[in-house]
Structures are given as C-alpha cells and as structure tokens.
Amino acid sequence: MPAAKGGVTWHKKAEKWRAQVRHKGEVHHLGLHETREAAEAAVAEFRALHPGKRTRKLDSVRRNHVRCFDERTLLAERAPIVDVMESGVKKLIRLSTASGKQLRCSRDHAILTPDGWRKAGELAVGDAVMVGGTAARPSEALVPPSLRRGIGVWTAMQRNRLIDELDVCYLCSRTFPREALQLDHVVPVALDLGKALDEKNLQPACEDCHAAKSADEQALAKRGGKVALAKADLVTAIADDGEEMTYDLAVEGPWHNFLANGIVVHNSYNEESGRYRELQPVFxxxxxxxxxxxxxxxxxxxFVEGTPEQYGTATGAMEAAYREAYARYQEMLAAGVAREVARAVLPVGLFSSMYATCNARSLMHFLSLRTKRENSAVPSFPQREIEMVAEQMEQHWAGLMPLTHAAFEKHGRVAP
Structure with a gap:
C-alpha cells in the first residue's frame, strides 16, 4: 500500500521507502530506505528524540477505565478507554437535571434516554435522560432478563409439537392431558445456557412438579445488596454555555457509552473525520x-466473474492511484495545508472507521436493503462492498438475538 504509519511513503522512481516527519511546522527528510520497516524505524527514532504535543492516542488515558452501561439491562460495567480525539471548536450547551447533575457538551453529542439515543440539541426541558444510580438488587438469575424471556417464548412455541395430547410427567411419572403439562428444561438454563434451545433438554412436567422444580432452581439466584444501573432523570434546564475545543472519547465495546458527570453519553467518536485528524493509508x-x-x-x-487479466488491471490501477493520491495528501500536509482541504485528493477507496448504534428493527431494515437472499420478500441488489459489511453485522446480531433473527428469516427478511 502507499504508505505506513508515521510519514513513510513509497518513492516510485527510486523504488525505495522514503521517511519524513513534520515537526514544529518543518518537514524533516530522513532519507530513503530499502524496506518499509527501516523507514518506520527512522521515523520512530526521530519522534522519540523530538516528542511533539500533537498526539492521537494518549497513553496516559488509554490505560484508564470508565463506567459504561449494558444497553439491554442498564446494569453498570467498566470499559477501557481506547482513544481521545480532538474534534474541533464547537458551541456548547449546559444540561441540568432534577437530581442536580450537569453536563456541558456540544449540541450533536448523543445522550442516552429511555427511548434510545438522542442528540443533546434535540432535548427540551421535561425530557428524560439516563443517569447513573443504584437500586436494590433483585433476584438476579444467571441469565439476562431479555434472553430469559426469549427462551420462554421459544419454549412455549414447542409445546404443542413436543407434548402429546396425553403425556407423562417426567418427574412424577403420572399421565396428564396436554393442557395440564408444561415443557421443562431438564438441565436448568442457569446451569447450562447451551442447552436452552436444545429440544432434547425439554420434557413434559405437570404443573405441581414444574412449580416445585422452579422454586428449587431459585437457589441459583443471587439476592441482596445494591446494584449500579442507569435510571431516568428529568432535564430541568438547558442553556448556551460558550464555545471551546471539544474532544471525542472512544471506549471499547460492546457498549460504546460512558458516564460523564453522572449522565450516560455516547462515546461520540462516530466516524473518523478528515477535518481534525490525519487519515491513515488503509485502502x-x-x-x-x-x-x-x-x-x-x-x-x-x-455481475459475473472477471478474468485474471481484468483483476490484475483493476488492482494495479487502484494501487497506483492510491499511492499517488496519498503522496499528494502528505505533500499538502507537509506544506501546512489544512487537513480538511488536503483530504479532497483522497479516493473513495480509503477505509474509514466509525461507531453507530441502532435498534433491532432499524438493523433489520438495513439488512433487508443491503443483503441479497433468495428468501427475501423484497428483492435487493446491493453493491458487494456494503453487502460484506452487512453480512458481518448480521452474523454478530444473530448471535446476540437468535430468536429475533430466526423470525426475521422466517418472515422474508422484512422488518416488523
């Protein structure tokens, strides 16, 4: 590819790797090197001897953790900080809540509410936001409540198929009509989640035996104490609060949120912006x-298969264009041209990173449009590149919400 991290570019005429560093407004040429590794080593050595103030990743911060929240259960967790990014000067607002919490943020910063994520600038006095708090710990099964409900729905759906009109309770060996029997997990779900959707683990049980067995399984629950969670708090005031440099904090998933002055906010580093950071050469x-x-x-x-010659032509042309475009981009940055101007030469083949949130219904809409399947009720013809992204998203979603994904497939991949 055209370049590696740290001002390393390919010198086409010399067929060597060129190392250069921009430091305090000046470009320092560190020579031509036979290998990329040697050029990167030269850059690293120079930067070690001449540390600068502009840093993309702050090591002192990246080792710290912040409080975040599971957006399904609202229970508190801890997540490591991945990055802190400068996001430019923006106008700020100050939000105040009924419990006395205050938050200064830009209008486009996302804040968690009982109805999902909303931009701070969209909120009004009287709206609710989610804040950090505590509550008495309820009986807490070892399976998340949302998953436990889903397993219960799936189990009920199997009842007429797996229980005969007259069947035997596997616990007391007495015979009952179907309406007096329930399907019971022989191995409790809390002991082995892998058997939750295993039909072989389901057996008919009469109401008395089923109730007694369920009561015994409560010994698997945790009780007492307090639990940290997110809860609703009303916005009591919103006011403009000046203008200053802002920063994006990125935290490690799966929940990209953190607690800021007691209010749950998105980690906000959505899409990598070429206005505020030097884009990396990943094409x-x-x-x-x-x-x-x-x-x-x-x-x-x-679309049909291309020939080896066509593939070679396409990839060769792309790589040549990428090298040239990124070299010109680096040239403008070295000359002091603003990043938001210099990025205009970069092609659409440059990879970008982003965080996004959505609910299951929105994701189903996206998947129905950006994947091509024979069982789809509505045909779709997505470009292959976005389809590859959608396929990976669907794979993760199917693992998180297997019952919802199965229903999505069953009903022609159409969102409800």
Missing part, C-alpha cells in the same frame, strides 16, 4: 472472488 483492494464485470441493461444487470 480497499477487491478480493479475487469479487465479481468485476457488469452485464445487462440498467435496472436488470448482473
């Missing part, structure tokens, strides 16, 4: 299995 090259040739008339075309 897209299609894999060999990517279909390259378009056939048919507009609206009814299809």
């Amino acid at each position: 897209y090259l299609p894999a060999e299995e990517r279909k390259l040739v378009q056939q048919g008339r507009p609206g009814r075309y299809e």
